[in-house]
Amino acid sequence: MNIAIVGVGLIGGSIAITLKEKKFAKKIVGVDKSEANLKKALQLGLIDEAVTLDEALAQCRVILLSIPVDAILDLLPSLLDKVTDQVIIDMGSTKERILSTIANHPKRGRVVAAHPMAGTEYSGPEAAVPNLFAGKVMVYIDAMNSDEDAFDTVEAITEQLEMRATFMNAHEHDVHTAYVSHISHITSFALALTVLEKEKAQGRIFELAGSGFESTVRLAKSSPDMWTPIFMQNRENVLEVLEEHIKQLQHVHDVLENEDYDAFYRLIKKSNKIRRILK
Amino acid sequence: MNIAIVGVGLIGGSIAITLKEKKFAKKIVGVDKSEANLKKALQLGLIDEAVTLDEALAQCRVILLSIPVDAILDLLPSLLDKVTDQVIIDMGSTKERILSTIANHPKRGRVVAAHPMAGTEYSGPEAAVPNLFAGKVMVYIDAMNSDEDAFDTVEAITEQLEMRATFMNAHEHDVHTAYVSHISHITSFALALTVLEKEKAQGRIFELAGSGFESTVRLAKSSPDMWTPIFMQNRENVLEVLEEHIKQLQHVHDVLENEDYDAFYRLIKKSNKIRRILK
Numbered sequence: 001m002n003i004a005i006v007g008v009g010l011i012g013g014s015i016a017i018t019l020k021e022k023k024f025a026k027k028i029v030g031v032d033k034s035e036a037n038l039k040k041a042l043q044l045g046l047i048d049e050a051v052t053l054d055e056a057l058a059q060c061r062v063i064l065l066s067i068p069v070d071a072i073l074d075l076l077p078s079l080l081d082k083v084t085d086q087v088i089i090d091m092g093s094t095k096e097r098i099l100s101t102i103a104n105h106p107k108r109g110r111v112v113a114a115h116p117m118a119g120t121e122y123s124g125p126e127a128a129v130p131n132l133f134a135g136k137v138m139v140y141i142d143a144m145n146s147d148e149d150a151f152d153t154v155e156a157i158t159e160q161l162e163m164r165a166t167f168m169n170a171h172e173h174d175v176h177t178a179y180v181s182h183i184s185h186i187t188s189f190a191l192a193l194t195v196l197e198k199e200k201a202q203g204r205i206f207e208l209a210g211s212g213f214e215s216t217v218r219l220a221k222s223s224p225d226m227w228t229p230i231f232m233q234n235r236e237n238v239l240e241v242l243e244e245h246i247k248q249l250q251h252v253h254d255v256l257e258n259e260d261y262d263a264f265y266r267l268i269k270k271s272n273k274i275r276r277i278l279k
Numbered sequence: 280m281n282i283a284i285v286g287v288g289l290i291g292g293s294i295a296i297t298l299k300e301k302k303f304a305k306k307i308v309g310v311d312k313s314e315a316n317l318k319k320a321l322q323l324g325l326i327d328e329a330v331t332l333d334e335a336l337a338q339c340r341v342i343l344l345s346i347p348v349d350a351i352l353d354l355l356p357s358l359l360d361k362v363t364d365q366v367i368i369d370m371g372s373t374k375e376r377i378l379s380t381i382a383n384h385p386k387r388g389r390v391v392a393a394h395p396m397a398g399t400e401y402s403g404p405e406a407a408v409p410n411l412f413a414g415k416v417m418v419y420i421d422a423m424n425s426d427e428d429a430f431d432t433v434e435a436i437t438e439q440l441e442m443r444a445t446f447m448n449a450h451e452h453d454v455h456t457a458y459v460s461h462i463s464h465i466t467s468f469a470l471a472l473t474v475l476e477k478e479k480a481q482g483r484i485f486e487l488a489g490s491g492f493e494s495t496v497r498l499a500k501s502s503p504d505m506w507t508p509i510f511m512q513n514r515e516n517v518l519e520v521l522e523e524h525i526k527q528l529q530h531v532h533d534v535l536e537n538e539d540y541d542a543f544y545r546l547i548k549k550s551n552k553i554r555r556i557l558k
Contacts, residue, residue: 117489137486166486175481179474180488184495187466190527192550194520195458197527202454206556207416207445209459210396214557215494216463221554224547232540241473242532246525248469248476253521261511268503271471275500277485278493 004056004063006031006075008041010119011091012066013128015161016046021130024160031056041125057082062153064089070229073098080107087150089114089157093177094233095141095170109147112154115139115173116163117181121221133161140165141173178237183245185219185227186238192220283335283342285310285354287320289398290370291345292407294440295325300409303439310335320404336361341432343368349508352377359386366429368393368436372456373512374420374449388426391433394418394452395442396460400500412440419444420452457516462524464498464506465517471499 003019005012008030019025030047032038038050056063063079065072069092079088080102088111092098095113102108118136120127138158143151158165168176195217199205231238255263282298284291287309298304309326311317317329335342342358344351348371358367359381367390371377374392381387397415399406417437422430437444447455474496478484510517534542 117487119489119491121491136489139487166483168483172481172483173487176484176487179477179481179484180492183470183473184491186528186531187470187495189547189550190524190531191462191466192553193527193546194462194524196550196552197523198458198520202451202458204445204447204451205455205458208396208418208452208455209556210398210415212398212400212463212498213459215497216466217553218494218557219491220550221557222547222551224544224551227547228540228544231535231543232538235535235538239532239536241477242528242535244476245469245473246528246532248472249465249521249525249528252465252469253518253525256510256514256521257518259511259514261507264510265503265507267472268468268499268501268506271468271475271499272501272503273475274471274496277488278497278500 002027002060004029004060006065007067008032008037008125010123010127013046013125014132017130022160037125062087066091068226068229069094069233080105083107083110087153093230096174097233099170112146112150113141121218123223133163138163138165140167141170174234175237178241182238183241188217188219192217281306281339283308283339285344286346287311287404289402289406292325292404293411296409301439316404341366345370347505347508348373348512359384362386362389366432372509375453376512378449391425391429392420400497402502412442417442417444419446420449453513454516457520461517462520467496467498471496
């Protein structure tokens with residue numbers, strides 16, 4: 001099977017590595033608006049050939065979209081107009097807005113909306129790594145709206161990536177990702193900004209940064225090109241969780257300000273319940 | 280040299296592993312108010328013998344305090360009363376309050392205040408690991424107040440741990456750790472509480488949790504026994520940074536609410552400067 005990766009960055013590139021390694025794809029072609037990324041992807045052996053989107057449609061059974069969600073929103077309707085029996089995989093991090101724009105498209109069934117819950121704070125073809133997905137979750141969104149053969153094709157890819165599958169509707173997906181992915185990025189951005197600001201006044205502040213700090217701010221290295229459109233498309237859900245998070249922080253603040261250390265102890269103890277979820 | 284580890288948990292136990300491995304310590308004895316921890320530390324081979332504090336003082340050149348900072352505050356003055364020429368290492372995560380209580384003690388010079396900027400979210404003797412400290416920073420606080428031979432002894436231990444050294448006064452240390460360690464814990468606690476709360480209403484929320492979420496909340500697994508006293512002793516600095524952090528989050532919120540995506544992009548771009556500090 002020939003597969004086109006539209007957007008040869010962290011996600012698209014990492015998928016290409018595995019599908020090639022396992023010989024699932026006969027040929028992998030790359031489409032990218034950045035000539036530099038295409039060149040790099042060829043050099044790294046992520047793709048066999050750099051082509052245009054029309055050439056990809058002519059050659060490939062699968063067109064995998066791993067580009068920023070604003071670009072998916074732009075591209076998807078016109079791409080669907082050209083599709084015959086190819087399978088389009090939308091790998092974006094937000095779904096409600098994107099899927100609503102193609103809801104009534106006659107070719108809607110050719111699209112499988114899937115979100116691999118894996119990534120790193122790095123981007124571009126150089127960020128692609130083997131085994132990024134193994135053991136992680138692939139979320140299928142509104143799977144009942146995809147043609148059966150299209151879904152089966154994507155399921156086969158998910159198996160190659162050694163991912164577990166779960167199913168949600170678009171609204172659930174966008175709410176859940178606001179809570180377990182998007183908010184984590186916002187706290188990292190804000191923490192980085194807080195400490196970078198302080199450094200200006202205090203100088204040596206980062207000498208003391210250990211692994212705890214690194215862990216909570218590493219997402220602040222994430223690409224603004226990828227993340228701004230995610231927040232744009234998931235604005236309402238993100239605002240809701242951000243308001244709740246600020247409320248929680250304000251509560252921690254007040255408890256500390258009032259020197260109610262029993263309550264402070266109980267807050268930490270309660271947050272320890274996260275051990276149930278994180279190994 | 281015989282060394283006593285008071286508090287055979289993550290930090291004390293991990294130091295014991297290295298000092299034993301490198302044969303720096305002839306004998307390592309453990310002191311702990313928890314019988315269970317002492318038994319476990321013996322079983323794991325972290326210590327050679329479980330003793331009382333008085334026995335430790337009689338046998339050892341070095342008494343290393345790796346207990347919660349409220350326990351250090353309680354113990355240190357009376358311990359100093361009994362010291363002749365032993366070296367006491369205070370490994371606590373806060374310094375200003377602890378060091379001020381012994382500022383005028385005739386034996387002040389026997390204390391070396393040092394803070395190894397390393398750790399994990401786990402605690403207890405089972406959490407002790409080899410190489411926890413290699414390549415990390417040991418901060419010496421108010422080193423000019425320690426006797427030269429006492430300081431030299433601790434420096435030799437720092438070398439065994441393969442740590443880099445840096446020097447600060449107690450106030451600087453407490454401000455800096457508020458920014459690069461204590462606030463990271465608070466954001467993790469609050470994020471865990473936010474999402475655990477949402478889970479009650481939404482159920483399947485954690486199915487989607489990937490490595491980004493794990494990274495930003497893992498510190499929420501930290502022990503309340505260790506951390507509540509840290510926040511108690513560093514309350515003012517922590518409140519200051521927490522207020523700044525809430526302000527930053529509120530700003531991110533407002534920019535998103537106003538749909539000012541150019542400003543949002545610039546905020547992420549600015550937070551990306553953290554790349555300068557984190558590899």
